[in-house]
Amino acid sequence: MVTEKDHVTMRSLERxxxxxxxxxxxxxxxxxxxxxxxxxxxxxxTQRILAVLxxxxxxxxxGAGYRAGVSLIFGAHAYVTTNPxxxxxxxxxxxxxxxxxxxxxxxxxxxxxxxAVARVHGSRPLGYELPIGAKLPLxxxxxxxxxxxxxxxxxxxxxxxxxxxxxxxxxxxxxESLRSDLAQVKKQGFHVSRSERQIGALxxxxxxxxxxxxxxxxxxxxxxxxxxxxxxxxxxLTVEVRRAAAAIVAN
Amino acid sequence: MVTEKDHVTMRSLERxxxxxxxxxxxxxxxxxxxxxxxxxxxxxxTQRILAVLxxxxxxxxxGAGYRAGVSLIFGAHAYVTTNPxxxxxxxxxxxxxxxxxxxxxxxxxxxxxxxAVARVHGSRPLGYELPIGAKLPLxxxxxxxxxxxxxxxxxxxxxxxxxxxxxxxxxxxxxESLRSDLAQVKKQGFHVSRSERQIGALxxxxxxxxxxxxxxxxxxxxxxxxxxxxxxxxxxLTVEVRRAAAAIVAN
DNA sequence: GAAAAGTTTTCATACTATGGTAGAATTTAC
DNA sequence: GTAAATTCTACCATAGTATGAAAACTTTTC
Numbered sequence: 001m002v003t004e005k006d007h008v009t010m011r012s013l014e015r016x017x018x019x020x021x022x023x024x025x026x027x028x029x030x031x032x033x034x035x036x037x038x039x040x041x042x043x044x045x046t047q048r049i050l051a052v053l054x055x056x057x058x059x060x061x062x063g064a065g066y067r068a069g070v071s072l073i074f075g076a077h078a079y080v081t082t083n084p085x086x087x088x089x090x091x092x093x094x095x096x097x098x099x100x101x102x103x104x105x106x107x108x109x110x111x112x113x114x115x116a117v118a119r120v121h122g123s124r125p126l127g128y129e130l131p132i133g134a135k136l137p138l139x140x141x142x143x144x145x146x147x148x149x150x151x152x153x154x155x156x157x158x159x160x161x162x163x164x165x166x167x168x169x170x171x172x173x174x175x176e177s178l179r180s181d182l183a184q185v186k187k188q189g190f191h192v193s194r195s196e197r198q199i200g201a202l203x204x205x206x207x208x209x210x211x212x213x214x215x216x217x218x219x220x221x222x223x224x225x226x227x228x229x230x231x232x233x234x235x236x237l238t239v240e241v242r243r244a245a246a247a248i249v250a251n
Numbered sequence: 252m253v254t255e256k257d258h259v260t261m262r263s264l265e266r267x268x269x270x271x272x273x274x275x276x277x278x279x280x281x282x283x284x285x286x287x288x289x290x291x292x293x294x295x296x297t298q299r300i301l302a303v304l305x306x307x308x309x310x311x312x313x314g315a316g317y318r319a320g321v322s323l324i325f326g327a328h329a330y331v332t333t334n335p336x337x338x339x340x341x342x343x344x345x346x347x348x349x350x351x352x353x354x355x356x357x358x359x360x361x362x363x364x365x366x367a368v369a370r371v372h373g374s375r376p377l378g379y380e381l382p383i384g385a386k387l388p389l390x391x392x393x394x395x396x397x398x399x400x401x402x403x404x405x406x407x408x409x410x411x412x413x414x415x416x417x418x419x420x421x422x423x424x425x426x427e428s429l430r431s432d433l434a435q436v437k438k439q440g441f442h443v444s445r446s447e448r449q450i451g452a453l454x455x456x457x458x459x460x461x462x463x464x465x466x467x468x469x470x471x472x473x474x475x476x477x478x479x480x481x482x483x484x485x486x487x488l489t490v491e492v493r494r495a496a497a498a499i500v501a502n
Numbered sequence: 503g504a505a506a507a508g509t510t511t512t513c514a515t516a517c518t519a520t521g522g523t524a525g526a527a528t529t530t531a532c
Numbered sequence: 533g534t535a536a537a538t539t540c541t542a543c544c545a546t547a548g549t550a551t552g553a554a555a556a557c558t559t560t561t562c
Binding site: 507508510522524527531532 | 562
């Protein structure tokens, strides 16, 4: 008999996490009813869960609605201080930043998104802001490095989950062009992005691999304003980035 | 029968939060049994909750045990980008940092702890690191500014909850000396800390008040190495900090 | 290689989360 | 100003989920 492979489940907890994710994706306060409709939960249920989260400071509220709460900040700190990959990457980011004078970042995948989890600023300041923890797409820039070696099934799942894919120019990225970009990243072992996620920005990234499994577990990237990096320098930078990424050893 | 005044409660969710808090306080991976004993939960229960949290990436694990997971980073980002106090403080931190050349921070209380939630680096680099999101005590440095106006009951609750209070010298802070410090902060409207939490560090902080309730909702602080700030300059800096703190208007 | 320590699975049961409903409270409309 | 929406909170019987004891299984220790 084919029993559905059922992973462990706990409805109330999963629902609470659904609510937190909605709040984490919101850029402004949300009303109870909005949260309820976005999560598909009953109002009463949503309100009860929010009440608990509020007493625990995982959410805050005022007249305008509910927001992410202070105590969430402790979790992020714990992550960056205890994660072995981040620890292994830190000195490498540091060295790469001083060798290139550019800003270096470590990106990690989380579900169908990614975030910068560590960063060292170079002496040449970046024009734009890209804070640690911002939820970024996998189909642009360094994101492609993170999904370059997904299995065919995983990639299909990704493509159906995230459509439409929009870039900095507000143009749609076709799955064909993404697939070919990914193939190239896989073949070359790096990715150069120009104005993909941010107009005027250049980034060069290379995969960080697990020492045990050799799977891609992160992406090391340098970021710069396009005008700061003349075309003929990118190749040398690519070499540096690849070498640095390979120097990071973690599981 | 005396029914406890019961605010809304959800056992499974509260337990999950308990587990997360244990992981957030840990500086190294924790085994299942450790988490179970620290939370007082049954092994099976702990494992089931952790399994759910793991599939949602709120925790990670490897052979060494469980740690905070990547997705926690999104929550912190959401907090700092949506919180009105942080938004209101940001330009003030910026200005104060450039006027004083020192590093400025906004601290917020969470339960019986506090954290820096925003920071602007001054041109004079600090010797030590104090990252955003680190869980810090309320009884040292700028923490005192945050609890200067607690009610007598609240302060008693705090004192019984956090003992013993240890400073950077590994000496115990008596509740008497804390009480007198708090009274002084309340009277003067600022606090000057020397080598309290960090040996060799100086910090000056002033309360940020709610525009509606006038309650203390944050502490604005400047931080420096003690040798960088001659004694006779502290008074002028104190004026600057107080003025800046008063300029932040939020609820 | 045996024992200990740690982790996962199973399962019957108790008790908790659930979602109607109704009533407050707040906001909006007029 | 009052009425009408809209949003939020409280209540409660019931379904169904979370629970923890025990046992199976895995990994580490000695």
